Amino acid sequence: MILETLLVSAPDWAIRHSTVLIPIIPLIAAPVLAMSPSSRLAWFLALAATAASFYFALLTLGIVQATPGGVISYHIGNWPPPIGIEFRVDALNAMILLIVTAMGFLASIFSWPTIVAEVRKEKIGLFLCAFLLCFGGLCGVAATGDAFNLFVFLEISSLSTYVLVAMGSSRDRRALPAAFDYLIMGTIGASFYIIGVGFLYAATGTLNMADISAQLPSLGGNRSMQVGFAFIIVGLGLKAAMWPLHQWLPNAYAYSPSFVTMFLAATATKVALYALIRWLFTIFHPDFAFEQALFYWVLAPLGIAAMVICSFQAVFQTDIRRMLAYSSVAQVGYMILGVSIATAAGVSAGLLHLFNHSLMKGALFMAVAGVCLNYQGTTIRDFAGLGRSAPFTMTAFAIAGLSLIGVPLTAGFISKLQLGYALFDHGWWWAVLLVVFSSFLAVFYIGRVLQAVFFQPPVNPRKHRKEAPLLLLVPLWILALANIYFGIDASFPAGLALDGAVAALGLEAFQ
Amino acid sequence: MWEFALDHAGYWAIIGLMMISLYIAFSAENLIKRLVGLSLFQTTICLFYVTLGKVTGGTAPVLLPSDMPVHEVAHEALGGGGADAHLLAGAGERVADLAHTYSNPLPHVLMLTAIVVGVATLSVGLALIVRIREAYGSIEADDVRAIDVETAIAQEAEAEKDLQEATA
Numbered sequence: 001m002i003l004e005t006l007l008v009s010a011p012d013w014a015i016r017h018s019t020v021l022i023p024i025i026p027l028i029a030a031p032v033l034a035m036s037p038s039s040r041l042a043w044f045l046a047l048a049a050t051a052a053s054f055y056f057a058l059l060t061l062g063i064v065q066a067t068p069g070g071v072i073s074y075h076i077g078n079w080p081p082p083i084g085i086e087f088r089v090d091a092l093n094a095m096i097l098l099i100v101t102a103m104g105f106l107a108s109i110f111s112w113p114t115i116v117a118e119v120r121k122e123k124i125g126l127f128l129c130a131f132l133l134c135f136g137g138l139c140g141v142a143a144t145g146d147a148f149n150l151f152v153f154l155e156i157s158s159l160s161t162y163v164l165v166a167m168g169s170s171r172d173r174r175a176l177p178a179a180f181d182y183l184i185m186g187t188i189g190a191s192f193y194i195i196g197v198g199f200l201y202a203a204t205g206t207l208n209m210a211d212i213s214a215q216l217p218s219l220g221g222n223r224s225m226q227v228g229f230a231f232i233i234v235g236l237g238l239k240a241a242m243w244p245l246h247q248w249l250p251n252a253y254a255y256s257p258s259f260v261t262m263f264l265a266a267t268a269t270k271v272a273l274y275a276l277i278r279w280l281f282t283i284f285h286p287d288f289a290f291e292q293a294l295f296y297w298v299l300a301p302l303g304i305a306a307m308v309i310c311s312f313q314a315v316f317q318t319d320i321r322r323m324l325a326y327s328s329v330a331q332v333g334y335m336i337l338g339v340s341i342a343t344a345a346g347v348s349a350g351l352l353h354l355f356n357h358s359l360m361k362g363a364l365f366m367a368v369a370g371v372c373l374n375y376q377g378t379t380i381r382d383f384a385g386l387g388r389s390a391p392f393t394m395t396a397f398a399i400a401g402l403s404l405i406g407v408p409l410t411a412g413f414i415s416k417l418q419l420g421y422a423l424f425d426h427g428w429w430w431a432v433l434l435v436v437f438s439s440f441l442a443v444f445y446i447g448r449v450l451q452a453v454f455f456q457p458p459v460n461p462r463k464h465r466k467e468a469p470l471l472l473l474v475p476l477w478i479l480a481l482a483n484i485y486f487g488i489d490a491s492f493p494a495g496l497a498l499d500g501a502v503a504a505l506g507l508e509a510f511q
Numbered sequence: 512m513w514e515f516a517l518d519h520a521g522y523w524a525i526i527g528l529m530m531i532s533l534y535i536a537f538s539a540e541n542l543i544k545r546l547v548g549l550s551l552f553q554t555t556i557c558l559f560y561v562t563l564g565k566v567t568g569g570t571a572p573v574l575l576p577s578d579m580p581v582h583e584v585a586h587e588a589l590g591g592g593g594a595d596a597h598l599l600a601g602a603g604e605r606v607a608d609l610a611h612t613y614s615n616p617l618p619h620v621l622m623l624t625a626i627v628v629g630v631a632t633l634s635v636g637l638a639l640i641v642r643i644r645e646a647y648g649s650i651e652a653d654d655v656r657a658i659d660v661e662t663a664i665a666q667e668a669e670a671e672k673d674l675q676e677a678t679a
Contacts, residue, residue: 148621155628162635166642173646174662177655180639184536187549187632191556194625198556201618202563381670 003062010059018059019074019087019143022097023153025052026136030129039124043112046128050105053139057101061094070503073145081145082211088145091499092282095351096142096274098496099358103266104135106362106475107259113469114259114369118171127167131263134160138271147197148207150275151190154239158186161268165256178251185248189238192231199228213283226290232279233294239272242336243306246329253325254378258369261321265328266362270354273335277347281504286342299340304434306333311441315448320378323445324364327404330438331357337431338419345422348494348501353415355493356403356486360412363400363479367393370468370476383449385458393468394453396480401446403483406439410487414494521562528555542643542650546636553629557622564618572616578609 007015014021029049036042064070074087089097108131119127137157144150162183168175201207203225204215219225238245249269253261284291310330317323331353338350368378370393375382387394403410416435423431467473486493516523532555535548640650647655 148624152624152628155631159628159631159635162639166639169642169646174659176639176643176646177652177659180542180636180643183632183636183639184545184549188533188536188552190628191552194556195559198560198563198618207621379670381674 003058003065006055006058007062007066014056014059015063017074018056018063019072019089020076021056022053022060022101023136023140023143025049025056026132026139027156030132030136033132034126034129036125039116039121042125042128043108043115046108046111046132047105049132050101050108050135053135054101054105057094057097057139060089061098064089064091064094065499070499081208082206085149086145086208086210087143088210089143091496091503092277092351092501093142093274095355095496095500096271097139099270099355100135100138100142100267103263103358103362104138106366106478107263107266110262110366110369110472110475111259113471114257114373117373118257118259119167120170123167127164130160130163130167131260133157134164134263134268138267141271142274145209146207147200147209147212148194151194151197154193154272154275155190157268157271158190158239161260161264162186164260164264165252167260168256171257172255174251175255178248178255182248182252185238185245189235189245192235192238194235196228196231196233196235199224199231203228209278209283213285216284229279229284229290233276233298236272236276236279239269240276241269241272241329241332242276243302243310243329243333246306246310246332249329250322250325253328254319254322258321258365258372262362262365262369265324265365266358269328269332270358273332273354277339277350277504280339281342281347281506286505292342295340295342299336300428300431303333303335303337303340304431306330306336307438308333308434308441311438311445314445315441317445318379318381320368320380320383320449321365323449324361324368327442327445328357328361330442331361331404333438334416334419334435337435338422341422341426341428342505343422343426344498344501344505345418345425347504348497349415349418349422351497351500352418352490352493355497356411356415356483359479359482359486360400360403363396363476363483364404366472366476366479367397367400367468370472373468373472374466380449380452384452384456387454389458390467392473393476396473396476397453398450399480399483401450403487405442405446408487409484411483411490411493413487414490418494521558521565525555525559525562528558540652542640542652545652546633546640549636550629550633553625553632557625557629560618560622560625564615566612566614569612569614572613572619574613575611578611 010018026049029045033042033045036045060072063072070091072087072089073081074089075081076085076087079085108128111128111131115124115127134157137153137155137160140153141150141157144153162179165182166176166179168178197207200212203219203222204212206212206215216225234245241249253265256264280286280291286292286295307330310326310333314323314326314330317326335350335353335357338346338353340346371383371386371390372378374390375386399410403412406412406416416439420432420435423429423435468476529552532548532551536545536552537548539545539548643655644650647658649655649658
């Protein structure tokens with residue numbers, strides 16, 4: 001009903017242009033930020049821009065749910081779709097846009113104390129400018145309906161991400177090689193994507209996603225279409241940190257400024273995964289024989305490998321951020337496994353896990369940022385005994401950690417349960433066992449940290465009783481409580497995920 | 512067989528260049544060389560697109576006088592708002608009307624954007640290399656890795672010492 005009140009109160013122009021305003025506002029605000037004289041003003045502007053995007057994303061979701069077909073098509077510059085660029089939002093991207101903008105908004109609230117501590121003062125405006133570019137690029141990827149436009153937005157967000165990761169060098173110089181490796185691999189991924197789009201353009205003569213999808217069935221077993229498909233899957237898989245293309249991720253997450261880690265973990269891989277789902281289901285269709293082979297022989301095994309192997313790797317990390325980064329790759333594995341079943345239940349379980357994962361990883365990395373701020377360390381040893389000196393931060397960390405494991409009454413439980421049901425329905429009971437096994441590994445790596453936090457005496461000599469600042473605690477607790485709330489009443493995210501899956505697969509999957 | 516190979520000579524060259532550049536980007540130890548490989552890779556993609564846009568016997572996609580549209584009157588009749596509909600309706604039969612064959616201009620336009628992206632990537636990469644040189648004093652990937660391992664071991668030893676002092 002919040003959405004309905006928003007819809008009623010929104011002015012006419014906002015309803016008409018809401019889809020395009022989501023990425024445009026941060027992109028326009030970014031250069032203004034770079035020139036702003038005071039860093040505090042820059043922060044306020046970034047906050048306002050992300051809040052505006054969040055508002056328009058809510059509005060877009062409301063419009064999508066209110067329209068009968070569930071699709072908003074916005075023609076940029078009033079050029080009709082096959083020729084002009086189209087922004088096309090259905091239930092699937094509306095959900096992704098909501099996640100990205102909500103996390104971006106929460107991230108920019110808590111960014112102030114951490115960037116003051118970690119970024120040089122004269123660089124803060126530029127830093128926030130890069131953040132807004134990244135944010136706008138991600139929103140653009142989620143909103144656009146044009147294959148080439150998606151590449152451009154992907155590169156806008158990636159290029160600013162490299163800069164953001166490298167800014168961690170003031171704390172640890174290892175951020176620089178991490179950013180460079182990310183640059184090489186990210187650019188190769190985006191280039192693969194663009195090669196694939198080229199092959200599809202050669203086969204269909206169009207770049208509009210809906211148009212490509214309409215032309216593909218008539219091509220039959222055209223070879224260049226299949227080659228294009230392969231290139232696109234690899235390219236987007238690299239961006240989404242699909243195992244074994246995730247090598248850039250642990251270092252990039254471990255050494256970037258803590259605010260950046262939180263924002264990236266909650267949004268960047270999610271958006272790439274969305275693009276992957278879009279290509280797999282909306283543009284190409286699961287009916288194609290080569291795509292079924294891909295699901296069965298590539299995506300499902302890779303998803304399982306990710307969740308088992310990377311959970312194992314997470315158990316042996318001593319740095320908390322690195323551990324959470326490996327866990328992120330494992331969670332991407334769950335989503336890919338859900339997607340690879342290619343049934344409505346599977347895709348919606350994958351999307352639900354995507355939603356919940358951004359809630360829990362957002363909360364976990366935010367708590368780590370709070371610790372990093374006061375205690376200047378992110379190893380397990382630095383965390384020892386923090387349950388007593390920073391109870392609020394650490395309780396939120398514990399809640400999100402339990403959600404990551406999948407303890408009942410938390411959001412993580414619901415999505416793993418859904419994934420389990422979907423796998424059972426598909427007859428893959430062995431995969432259910434592996435999901436349980438991987439959750440068991442999560443008990444180890446999260447449990448190890450919780451044990452140190454709550455049951456060990458503090459050993460860090462720099463430690464004094466200090467809670468994270470209020471600006472950080474408020475968004476942190478919003479996320480932590482959301483983890484519990486959506487674990488008890490999951491109707492909102494489950495509805496979003498189901499609508500998204502329906503939109504991705506086409507309505508006939510439900511009859 | 513030979514005919515097929517020679518007909519697609521441009522594509523063979525592109526595949527070869529792509530492999531070489533990707534290999535450089537993966538395997539070079541010197542960071543500058545890796546960036547060179549990456550840049551070459553992106554340029555090859557531009558070549559690929561431009562080759563796609565070539566129509567056999569086509570000339571540069573700039574309308575020659577004999578193909579100039581004569582729909583000034585029609586344009587006014589439709590008014591400003593109808594320009595899109597007019598363009599769409601015209602797109603189909605216009606191609607058949609043309610006296611000359613033109614290459615497809617769209618891939619070139621796309622590559623203008625891709626070139627900009629490539630330049631941006633290259634400059635960010637070079638800036639990172641400058642910073643790596645300042646921080647590590649080397650731009651060889653294996654040197655940087657060795658220094659990282661050394662620091663990690665040193666940090667671990669120091670933390671161990673702190674721990675012992677704290678417990679003692």
